[in-house]
Amino acid sequence: MRHLLAAVLLSMLSVLSVPAAAQPSRYLISASPMTGTPPGTQAWRVQYWTMNGSGQRLAVTGIVAAPMEAIPPRPRRVIAWTHGAWGVAEECAPSLSPSFFEYSAGMDAVRSGYVVVAPDYIGLGSPTMHPFLVGPDTANSVLDAVRAAREIPGAAAGSRFAVWGESQGGHAALWTATAAQAYAPDLTLVATAAAAPPTDLGANLREGSDKNARALLLSFALHSWSTLYGFSLDPIANRTNQGIIRRLSENNCVAFNKKPKLGTILGILTIARATKGKDIEKIEPFGSFERANSVDPARVPGPLLIAQSSRDTIVAPSVTRKFAKAVCRRGTALRWIDMTGDHGASARDSAQETIGWITARFDGSPPPSDCRRL
Template sequence: MVAVAVFLTPASATAQAANARTLVSATPIAGAPAGALAYRIVYRSMTGRGGQAEATGIVIVPAGAEPRAGRDIVAWTHGTTGIADACAPSANSWRLSIIAGLAPMIQQGYIVVAPDYLGLGSAGTHPFLVGADTAHAVLDAVRAARDVRRGRTTGRFALWGESQGGHAALWSGRLARAYAPELRLVGVAAAAPATDLVANIAGDGNAAVRALMTSYAGVSWSQIYGVPLSTVTGPVGQDLMRRLARRCVTLDGLKLGTKIGLARMIHVLRDVDLAALPRWGELMRSNSVERVPLGVPLLIAQGSADVIIAPSVTRSFATAVCRAGQRIRFIPVAGGDHVTIAKRTSEQTVEWLRERFAGRTDPSDCATL
């Protein structure tokens, strides 16, 4: 792999010297929006348990003259694509098309970084919905994006994600100050975020979604945390979970083989309450998003027709965080589904991001929740 030259800012150089989290390579890729350049990056990060790992992602950089003060960064955190290496966005032709609001963000002059997370396109197990691991990978991707620049960055960044990526954005916002103190977070936007994993994974929602999320979480967590799948189901169910975990979620939905596997998995899980299993319930609760203020402005978007992330769960989270003192811009979308929610609210979100970078007072809809 041939990497383009990278340029280190003092802040990122200091972080690298202290923590050995560095950009490994940045390789040009095709498909960037007009007026931008795109790169597939490999960078070093750290697991939630202190081990070092490499991760991959994409950085999109405006090609025009930079502002005197440098460029701001937006980290886009993607929704669930799967947990197998083949599911890594940066390794697929649709890698840029899943980034909501990409062209307007480039027009605003932002650098956009879209991490794959750990274990997608890189060595090791993907820590599916594991909060600290994901947050580290996202924040280190922001650090790596600063090193791709041929000029200055401001040190300011924002987070924006959907679904699993909403969970990633919220966890990253929670850990940003402690993990990446040299960076300044200005706001977090989350579209249909996974917040309460007991409700989101093991709740009473769509049975097929529950079966797929249980398979992804089960296989991932059994390897990350060492909890045997035998505590969930028997040999037939374990084999089925592992086979489903090798399949990716595509923009066109689920392939026939995945649908057949899910029908069988629904049957296997009919009497299983994952949240009631001691270790599994504990892990779902510990990786849920705390209902406490982030210390920065927050935007949440949610569609009323979402069958993957229940609107009532998202609203309950938003209401609780409001009561704890967080200001929230809440965007409800009547009839909005899960797959399109980030793109349907992208114009409002990009404008909200612009105002956060400009330092304007953040609006709050807490009174209406």
């Protein structure tokens, strides 16, 4: 009888002492350790569950990085890094790129002790169309990435997080801040930072001064939205140019360190000519969809940091400044960083100041506001 009782007690103790890693994961599907990471950094390629705006459950991918140190007694602070436009094709996922760390400014925060969670978003690295600049879908994938990171024992990620992104990722960061409380009440948003964020999609796709970049980004948006939601491209382009839009989107990822192919250049020039003078915002259902996925300044909680270059040729500085002024009218504490570099360097040029500002928010310092000088 004593032996039976001891066996029962031993069985009970073994169940009670099962480590967290052995418990069923709610969000994390897999976490594969990466090699060749920057000094002092450990990282995992992850697959995790999220939901799109229609409530469909999807498996998506990303990267989680943390300091190469012993697990601290308290959970680590978390930054969700939301990347800029890499493309809309499955193979354009940042986590698949050998240049991921080089071109992901948010990874700099690992050196300051943060866990950095870098989702690919839906459809990049996973077999479904990427919902390009679709706010709710993107926000869900970011918030669920933070949740998944918390299920990696070696990351030691806490529930308090900041979100920081550039370009398309600035739009993602602002939408994540808007959705965080309702979608992920188990997480606590501490701060939001956006470098060169598209806010008013109609104005951004219309007013960027680089017409070729505008044509490529418009192609990404049109291909994504027509594929996902069945929007007809007939009011925008003829059949030949619709084929060019599809090929530009399916065959091109944004090239950071090499020139685009001749066919890509010719395709972009063709679409730039074909869409010249066409205001997509006035063509339905695209106009309504642009407005629905623009960022409402009244819904973005503070504290907020925006970094914007006055020489940005892709995200019009005037559009960003107008958004910032609207945020200020709501009484939200806003830090504004003026820069003069090109669009692609927005996050890198403001990284040191942004990480310092985020750290001060985690530390509980009152947020500064630049609203008066705006």
